[in-house]
Amino acid sequence: MRQGGDDASFELAPGPLVRPFAVTRGRAGKDLHELDIITLVVAVRPEADVAGLDREYGDILRMCQRRPLSIAEISAQMGLLLAAVKVLVSDLIQSGHLIYRSPPPSTTGRPDIKLLQAVLDGVRKL
Amino acid sequence: MVFVNSDPTAGSSDLSGVRAVKLLVAGGFGVGKTTLVTAVSEIKPLRTEERLSSLGSGIDDLTGVERKTTTTVALDFGRITINPEVVLYLFGTPGQDRFWFMWRELSVGALGAVVLADTRRLSDSFGSIDFFESRGIPFIVAVNCFDGAEVYDEAEVRQAVDIDDHVPVQLCDVRDRTSSKRVLVRLLEHLMSVATAGAAPSRW
Numbered sequence: 001m002r003q004g005g006d007d008a009s010f011e012l013a014p015g016p017l018v019r020p021f022a023v024t025r026g027r028a029g030k031d032l033h034e035l036d037i038i039t040l041v042v043a044v045r046p047e048a049d050v051a052g053l054d055r056e057y058g059d060i061l062r063m064c065q066r067r068p069l070s071i072a073e074i075s076a077q078m079g080l081l082l083a084a085v086k087v088l089v090s091d092l093i094q095s096g097h098l099i100y101r102s103p104p105p106s107t108t109g110r111p112d113i114k115l116l117q118a119v120l121d122g123v124r125k126l
Numbered sequence: 127m128v129f130v131n132s133d134p135t136a137g138s139s140d141l142s143g144v145r146a147v148k149l150l151v152a153g154g155f156g157v158g159k160t161t162l163v164t165a166v167s168e169i170k171p172l173r174t175e176e177r178l179s180s181l182g183s184g185i186d187d188l189t190g191v192e193r194k195t196t197t198t199v200a201l202d203f204g205r206i207t208i209n210p211e212v213v214l215y216l217f218g219t220p221g222q223d224r225f226w227f228m229w230r231e232l233s234v235g236a237l238g239a240v241v242l243a244d245t246r247r248l249s250d251s252f253g254s255i256d257f258f259e260s261r262g263i264p265f266i267v268a269v270n271c272f273d274g275a276e277v278y279d280e281a282e283v284r285q286a287v288d289i290d291d292h293v294p295v296q297l298c299d300v301r302d303r304t305s306s307k308r309v310l311v312r313l314l315e316h317l318m319s320v321a322t323a324g325a326a327p328s329r330w
Contacts, residue, residue: 037174037231038146038215068144070215072203076172081198083177101141103148103235111321115212116237119147120314122208126166126307 033093035086039102040068041093049097056080056088061097068101148215149313150232152257153242154250158270158300159218160202162242165306167204167216175200201232216310219254233257238317239265240309242300245278248286255287264320266294268309 043064050058060074069077075085092098151159163171178197199220206214217232233239239258243251251267258265269283278286280295289295296312298305 036235037217038148038235040141040144040146040213042141068141068213070146070205070213072174072215072217073172073205075174076203081175081177099141101144101146103146111237111317113318113321115145115147116314116318116321118212119208119214119237120311120318122206122212122214123166123307123310123314126206126303 033090033100034102035071035089035100036102037072037082038070039100040070041074041089041098041100042066042068043097044099045097057092057097060085060088060092064098143211144213145211146213146215148217148236149310150217150219150236150239150263151242152219152239152251152254152265154244154247154254157242157244157247157250158272159242162240162268162270162298162300162306162309163202163204163216163218165300165303166206166310168207169205171202171204171218173200173202233261233263236263238313239263240313241265241267243267243269243283243287244272245269245283246272248283251287255289264317266296266309266313266316268296268298268300268312270300271297 041064043061043066045061047062047065050061053061056078059078063069063074063077071082071085071089074080074089075082078085080088089098089100093100151162153159160171175198178199201217201220203215203217206216208214219232239254241251241254241258255265255267267283267287267289269278271277277297280297283297284291284293284295294312294316296309298309300306300309
């Protein structure tokens with residue numbers, strides 16, 4: 001599905017409903033590095049490194065240069081399902097192109113009061 | 127803290143000091159969830175989608191799934207950069223209750239939630255309230271006062287939706303940025319008081 005990248009209408013046409021896992025070659029991912037919807041990722045390889053990568057990998061690497069993005073933002077910007085983005089991001093983590101940081105695992109622990117205070121202060125300043 | 131595969135010699139990017147947190151905005155269809163997110167977000171709200179059948183069931187094998195009919199559920203979200211270390215994401219949960227309740231990933235790790243209610247259709251918010259109560263996720267009820275809607279006071283709303291006394295109820299107009307901001311402030315103050323009250327209650 002990567003051939004014919006010069007065909008703009010082809011690139012624009014298929015939405016997430018049409019080809020949910022075509023870009024991941026049918027894989028849903030067994031090892032997704034515990035990626036969450038708000039896991040942040042950032043590129044640790046220069047943009048030039050996208051040469052030779054499949055288009056979707058290159059897109060992700062480009063949008064994550066020097067600014068962390070969440071899985072949700074990547075999904076929204078690419079028009080791909082969250083599950084598909086997790087597979088692609090996982091591949092890029094595996095290959096050393098991206099690093100990631102997932103939120104703490106669960107709500108079972110007591111809330112981080114310093115964190116809550118920081119968020120409250122930030123929202124008050126809006 | 128999960129943070130792996132970091133190669134300090136590569137690139138100039140670093141994630142070690144950055145955290146992402148999330149708040150949920152739930153409520154019935156058309157109650158103004160996305161409007162609230164839009165009012166306070168620093169970015170134009172984005173929309174992401176997930177396959178319905180993969181929600182709540184973890185990861186499954188999708189070999190051959192391309193040929194099946196796929197149902198997806200969308201959710202809109204916004205972002206507020208709190209400071210260089212903390213990014214807050216606000217997720218407006220999908221209007222169709224039966225879909226978003228399946229979305230376990232969304233509620234896991236959420237700091238708290240706003241249940242947005244419309245006095246003309248208060249019963250639309252019952253599902254969300256029950257959900258957060260049963261999960262022990264602290265929340266407040268925000269009543270979006272639409273033009274022309276009968277104006278109730280907090281006590282009347284509280285009685286109608288049958289919530290505990292210590293769950294804050296806030297009247298608001300989500301089209302207004304200051305009003306929406308006040309909703310978030312109220313929620314965060316509530317989260318602080320719950321957190322400082324000691325043992326996190328599992329039930330309200």
